[in-house]
Amino acid sequence: MKYVILGGVAAGTKAAAKLKRLDRQSEVVIFTKSTDISYAGCGLPYYIGGDIATRDELIVNSPEKYAGLTGAQVQTGCEAVGIDSSAKQVSIRRTDGSSFTENYDKLIIATGAAPFVPPVDGVGLAGAFCVRTPDDAVAIRAYAEQNNCRRRCRRAARQSVSTAAPSRYPSAAQMAAALRKIMTS
Numbered sequence: 001m002k003y004v005i006l007g008g009v010a011a012g013t014k015a016a017a018k019l020k021r022l023d024r025q026s027e028v029v030i031f032t033k034s035t036d037i038s039y040a041g042c043g044l045p046y047y048i049g050g051d052i053a054t055r056d057e058l059i060v061n062s063p064e065k066y067a068g069l070t071g072a073q074v075q076t077g078c079e080a081v082g083i084d085s086s087a088k089q090v091s092i093r094r095t096d097g098s099s100f101t102e103n104y105d106k107l108i109i110a111t112g113a114a115p116f117v118p119p120v121d122g123v124g125l126a127g128a129f130c131v132r133t134p135d136d137a138v139a140i141r142a143y144a145e146q147n148n149c150r151r152r153c154r155r156a157a158r159q160s161v162s163t164a165a166p167s168r169y170p171s172a173a174q175m176a177a178a179l180r181k182i183m184t185s
Contacts, residue, residue, distance in 0.1 A: 001026045004090055004102055005072075006080045007110035008032025009039070013061075015108050016072040028072040029102065031092055033079045036134060037063055042174075044137040048144075049178035058134045083107070131175060144182050 003019050005012045008030045016028045030037070038061035046052045063074035075092075081099070082091035089101045115130040117123055127147070129140045143149070 002103065002105045003028045003108065004104035004106075005030045005108045005110055006032075006090065007112055008034065008037040008063075008074060008076070009110075009112055011110035011112065012108070013037055013066060013072075015110060017070045020071045024071065028070075030072055030074045031078040031080060031090070031102070032074070032076055034133070034135075035076045037061060037066055037074055037076070039134050041132075044131055044134070045174040045178035047134070047137045048131075048141050048175070049181040050141075051181075055134050055138055058137070080111075141182070144179075149182065 001023065003016075003026060005016050005028065009032070012030050012032065016030050019026055019028050036059060039058045040060055043052050043058050047055065047058055052058060061069070063076055066072070067074050077095040078092045079095075080090050081093045083089075084091075085107075088104050088107070090104065090107065091099065091101050093099045113132075115132055117130060122128060127143060127149075129143070130136060131140065
């Protein structure tokens with residue numbers, strides 16, 4: 001049995017691990033758009049605030065480590081752009097622009113969520129961010145450092161960093177604490 005899983009963060013990797021535990025002989029392939037498959041989402045505010053020094057400290061498993069632990073194959077930088085359910089094929093496009101199709105017996109779609117951004121004034125301004133991935137946290141920290149968002153930004157709202165976090169993690173309180181820490185240091 002060949003399983004193809006679209007999405008390689010929490011749900012996709014859990015499904016793959018469970019499938020391989022149930023049947024070590026099954027072929028399980030994960031395709032994910034990102035380069036990261038397993039990261040500490042709850043650590044994002046601590047990275048932004050400087051308590052976690054490097055982005056690498058947020059990464060729990062690399063694709064190679066995960067494949068070694070579970071036996072599931074992981075292909076990063078791959079986006080599903082089409083599904084032909086009658087032919088049991090997924091069309092995949094790599095970040096380099098190349099495309100291919102992948103056959104499957106069973107398909108699991110675990111592509112995750114996208115943060116809801118309310119239609120409020122200022123949401124498109126520089127310094128307004130969503131927080132969901134390590135790359136989001138890197139962008140926020142870099143923005144704060146590049147724009148010298150310290151005490152000066154606390155007084156000038158137009159230069160401050162604002163974030164919107166999905167309901168799961170990190171919490172608004174954690175983000176507020178992280179932002180306060182970088183703006184008062």
